[in-house]
Amino acid sequence: DKIVLGPKEFRIGRYAGGDIALKYESGDFVFRTINGKRQISTVGELELIKKDLTALETYVQTADLTLVGIDNWTPIGSRFATYKGYFYGQGYRIYDISIVRDELGHDYLGLFGLIEGIIHGVHLVSGKLEVSVPTVGGICGINYSNGIISNCSNGAEIKNSHTGYIYPIQDGYSSGICGYSFSQIYGCYNTGNIETTQHAGGITGKSLKNLIACYNTGTIRGDTVGGITASAGNGMVYEACYNTGEIYGRSIQ
Numbered sequence: 001d002k003i004v005l006g007p008k009e010f011r012i013g014r015y016a017g018g019d020i021a022l023k024y025e026s027g028d029f030v031f032r033t034i035n036g037k038r039q040i041s042t043v044g045e046l047e048l049i050k051k052d053l054t055a056l057e058t059y060v061q062t063a064d065l066t067l068v069g070i071d072n073w074t075p076i077g078s079r080f081a082t083y084k085g086y087f088y089g090q091g092y093r094i095y096d097i098s099i100v101r102d103e104l105g106h107d108y109l110g111l112f113g114l115i116e117g118i119i120h121g122v123h124l125v126s127g128k129l130e131v132s133v134p135t136v137g138g139i140c141g142i143n144y145s146n147g148i149i150s151n152c153s154n155g156a157e158i159k160n161s162h163t164g165y166i167y168p169i170q171d172g173y174s175s176g177i178c179g180y181s182f183s184q185i186y187g188c189y190n191t192g193n194i195e196t197t198q199h200a201g202g203i204t205g206k207s208l209k210n211l212i213a214c215y216n217t218g219t220i221r222g223d224t225v226g227g228i229t230a231s232a233g234n235g236m237v238y239e240a241c242y243n244t245g246e247i248y249g250r251s252i253q
Contacts, residue, residue: 031045031048031057032045036058037058037059037060038057038058038059038060039059039060039062040059040060040061040062040065040087041061041062041063042063042065043065043066043067043070046061046065046076049076049083049085049087050074050076052085053076053077053081053082053083053084053085054081054082054083054084055084055085056084056085056086056117057085057086058085058086058088059085059086059087059088060088060090061087061088061089061090061092061094061121061122062090062092063092064092064093064094064095065092065093065094065095066094066095066096067094067095067096067097067098067127068095068096070098071098071100072098072099072100072101073097073098073099073111075099075108075109075110075111075112075113075140075141076111076112076113077112077113077114077115077140078108078113078114079107079108079113079114082114082115082116082144083112083113083114083115083116083117084115084116084117085117085118086117086118086120087112087117087118087119087120087122088120088121089119089120089121089122089123089152090121091121091123092123093123093124093125094111094122094123094124094125095125095126095127096126096127097111097124097126097127097128097129097138097156098127098128098129099127099128099129099130099131099136100129100130100131101131101132101133102131102132102133102161102162107133107134107135107141108133108134108135108136108140108141108142108179108180109129109131109133109135109136109137109141109179110129110136110137110138110139110140110141110178110179111124111138111139111140112139112140112141113140113141113142114140114141114142114144115140115142115143115144115147115149116144116145116146116147117146117147117148118147118148118149118150119139119140119147119148119149119150119152120148120149120150120151120152121150121151121152122139122152122153123152123153124138124139124152124153124154124155124156125155125156126155126156127156127157128156128157128158128159129156129157129158129159129160130159131158131159131160131161131162132160132161132162133160133162133172134162134171134172134173134179134180135172135173135174135179135180135205136158136160136173136174136175136179137154137158137174137175137176137177137178137179137204137205138154138155138156138158138175138176138177138190138192139152139154139176139177139178139188140177140178140179141178141179141180142178142179142180142181142182143178143180143181143182143183143185144182144183145182145183146183147181147182147183147184148183148184148185149177149178149181149184149185149186149188150184150185150186150187150188151186151187151188152177152187152188153176153177153188153189153190153191154176154177154189154190154191154192155190155191155192156176156192157192157193157194158174158175158176158192158193158194158195158196159195159196160172160174160195160196160197160198160200161196161197162196162197162198163197163198171198171199172196172197172198172199172205173198173199173200173204173205173206173230173231174194174195174196174198174199174200174201174205174222175190175194175200175201175202175203175204175205175229175230176189176190176191176192176194176202176203176216176218177190177202177203177204177214178203178204178205178207179204179205179206180204180205180206180207181204181206181207181208181209182208182209183208183209184209184210184212185203185204185207185209185211185212185214186210186211186212186213186214187212187213187214188203188214189203189214189215189216189217190202190203190215190216190217190218190245191216191217191218192218193218193219193220193221194218194219194220194221194222195221195222196221196222196223197222197223198222198223198224199222199223199224199225199230199231200220200221200222200224200225200226200230200249201216201220201225201226201227201228201229201230201231201253202214202215202216202217202218202220202226202227202228202229202243202245203216203228203229203241204228204229204230205229205230205231206229206230206231206232206233207229207231207232207233207236208233208236209233209236210236210237210238210239211228211229211236211237211238211239211241212238212239212240212241213239213240213241214228214241215228215241215242215243215244216228216243216244216245217243217244217245218245219245219246219247219248220245220246220247220248220249221248221249222248222249223249223250223251224249224250224251224253225247225248225249225251225252225253226243226247226252226253227242227243227244227245227247228241228242228243229253230253231253232253
């Protein structure tokens, strides 16, 4: 049962048709590509994205993935290195994310941390994020200026005990899709339960841009809460959104 398949080539997984292997060049692994698109069929390949965050590359998920065994997932992208690529989940699922953190070095938590790229068709089915940070979302912590999140879903449970202020985010924002969104989100839904000491929403904790065709069925608990978002920027528009989840809070939006 060899690990090395060829010169500088290592097996990282298998599928029905054979092995999944990556080449090792210049001290690092190299993505498999088809028609210029980087293939994500294993958790190892998903983690490999973290080594090339600012590249304007296209990634396509080609299999269901489980994060079992990774006790504390490190998000793809952070305030120190924004994710700027294009990730297409293609309807495949990601299971069993686990994040337990409260240190300041990881202010923006989720499957992705801070993004300025495109995330489309990513479905986080299960898991638990138990944190104390300014922003957390199942799909991403912050969707920044040029980011777009579309046709994504979250089923993971989120608990955020953060209080206070850490620049540049005031208070704490938690949600199923994106904790704090400066840009567009459309076609997304949340079924996971959200519980926080501050702002909580099914799709966003706070949104400065429009939310289109989104819905929530998860239970939301917090101080300032909303089925879709807990806090909306001036001029922000909801379009074709709805909530059927139970909402508990001091201030309900």
